[in-house]
Each structure stands twice: as structure tokens, then as C-alpha cells.
Amino acid sequence: DSGVTQTPKHLITATGQRVTLRCSPRSGDLSVYWYQQSLDQGLQFLIQYYNGEERAKGNILERFSAQQFPDLHSELNLSSLELGDSALYFCASSVTSLRGETQYFGPGTRLLVL
Amino acid sequence: AQKITQTQPGMFVQEKEAVTLDCTYDTSDPSYGLFWYKQPSSGEMIFLIYQGSYDQQNATEGRYSLNFQKARKSANLVISASQLGDSAMYFCAMRDVDSNYQLIWGAGTKLIIKP
Numbered sequence: 037d038s039g040v041t042q043t044p045k046h047l048i049t050a051t052g053q054r055v056t057l058r059c060s061p062r063s064g065d066l067s068v069y070w071y072q073q074s075l076d077q078g079l080q081f082l083i084q085y086y087n088g089e090e091r092a093k094g095n096i097l098e099r100f101s102a103q104q105f106p107d108l109h110s111e112l113n114l115s116s117l118e119l120g121d122s123a124l125y126f127c128a129s130s131v132t133s134l135r136g137e138t139q140y141f142g143p144g145t146r147l148l149v150l
Numbered sequence: 151a152q153k154i155t156q157t158q159p160g161m162f163v164q165e166k167e168a169v170t171l172d173c174t175y176d177t178s179d180p181s182y183g184l185f186w187y188k189q190p191s192s193g194e195m196i197f198l199i200y201q202g203s204y205d206q207q208n209a210t211e212g213r214y215s216l217n218f219q220k221a222r223k224s225a226n227l228v229i230s231a232s233q234l235g236d237s238a239m240y241f242c243a244m245r246d247v248d249s250n251y252q253l254i255w256g257a258g259t260k261l262i263i264k265p
Contacts (some may be wrong), residue, residue, distance in 0.1 A: 079241065079255045092250055124193055138185070139253065141195035
């Protein structure tokens, strides 16, 4: 158990809908990352937040948005869903130590868009 | 150009044998970090081992070790005495200044341990 929690574990929805994925980082971790893992594209970095502020943006679509709240939990909002958005969405949190910044991943949310 | 290359899409290994999973990388940044993660069929992504570019010794974590050859730009993961539970996808990832310190991922290697 990495200490990162994600809810829900599974989500089935229809095209055009909007969903919210939730992530709670490990205690003490200030950074939260979101990733999308689909069968044909591997692991894609979406966005990073650090202590409530957006720090880095990856291949995140305009239909997707995220935020990190004062208690450091984060939400990823996916709207106008398309079939191609079906994927495993990971949240990770990180701690900086002598070995640099290591990301620890949550169990993921498996999204199926029908 | 690919920044992280894992040339073995899949591998079959007999239980109890040692396994080497290949990873080569490309960076011009002298300061970078290399990571290995394991993804079992259940889906979670598990951190295994880290190697910093300035680390003098190869990283080790239990049965996992990293064969770090800086001049060849390779960071192969070695699993000693493989177990059935080692069957999973294994991903190599790198962080450097060009990636704005975000992780760049390889395509992964699917390892199957045979009893």
C-alpha cells in the first residue's frame, strides 16, 4: 500500500458525461500528479500540483481540469467524455529525499466510457 | 527521438532464475534520475528502485538491483531469484531538466515467470 488513495476504483459512464476523480496524497506529500494510462498510448503525464498551485502541465486535454485543495487532496474533472477517454487514471504523490523526488502511485481509477 | 527505450516487449523466465530487464535512455542533462516501477495485472503502479546520475554505486532494494552503465546510457533492472509474484509489467522512467523534471516513461516490458 503506497499510502495514496483514489476513488472511485471503477467508473462506467456514457459519452458526453462529466466525472470527477478524487485523490488523497500520502501524509506530508505536497505534490500530486495525474496520469492517464490507455492501452494504445502507455502512461501519459497530465498535470502536477504542488501545495495547491499548478506546477506543470503535460498532455492534458482542454476538456479535463484539475485542482488541489487546501487539505492537499486533488480532483481531476473529465467532461464531454468520449470513448477514447476510457483508461486507467492514476494519481501519484511525491516526496523529496536524498534520492530525489520519488512518486508513489495510488491504485488508479478505471474509467470506461460507453 | 525516444528518451526511454525498453526493447523487450515481453519475457518468459523460469522461476528462481535471475532476470534482466533492459532500459536505455537519452539525455544531455548531467543530472537526472532513473526509476523502475512494477505494474501487476491488478493495475497498481509500484515503485521499485531509483538511481541518480551522480550516485557512485548501483542501487539495490532487496531482490532488485539496477545495473547502471552511465557511458552506455543504460539502466537495466535485475531481479534475483525470480518468483511467480514477479509476473507483471515493468516500466523504466527518467526525470531530467528537458522533461521539466517530469517522468518520461518507457513502453514497458511484460515479464511472465513460469513455474
